[in-house]
Amino acid sequence: MTTYQVDGWTALGDPRRREIFERLVERPRTVAELTGELPISQPAISQHLKVLREADLVGFRPDGARRVYRVKPEGIAALRADLDRFWASTLANFKQLADAEAAQRKDNDHD
Structure with missing residues (x-):
């Protein structure tokens, strides 16, 4: 699988990613919290978060077995x-x- 670096504008061009990003602007959240709040599957949210991370818009901190995502x-x-x-x-x-x-x-x- 080929990966490429995506910029912030491209990452936010997707409405679902923008929705996830807007939630993280409000406060840090886990994938489970985002899955509970949005009509998006957990794997899709994880994929969107990966793109946002690659665009350097979000990061995470480990919290036990979970990752808490935040806006960078x-x-x-x-x-x-x-x-x-x-x-x-x-x-x-x-x-x-x-x-x-x-x-x-x-x-x-x-x-």
């Missing part, structure tokens, strides 16, 4: 950095367009 702050920070970069680029593009439009209006007013 560094994974959220990476998503936030992407959003900040997108927003900065969008604002810069908007400023450029607004400046060009203002210059065009100024040129039209002088004609």
Whole structure:
């Protein structure tokens, strides 16, 4: 079986994974808790958690025979950095367009 590294955005693109992630944002949970709360089988939840772990969005700590899954702050920070970069680029593009439009209006007013 070939594995590949998935990024956080791709991992959260799946509605079920996003639902699991949102539950973990509320508080850490075990697979059994997630299975009891969601209409998803235990094997499917485990597979979704594996993808979220590979995307560095969640981690776990052992608690006896169980694993307690939690959101990893560094994974959220990476998503936030992407959003900040997108927003900065969008604002810069908007400023450029607004400046060009203002210059065009100024040129039209002088004609």
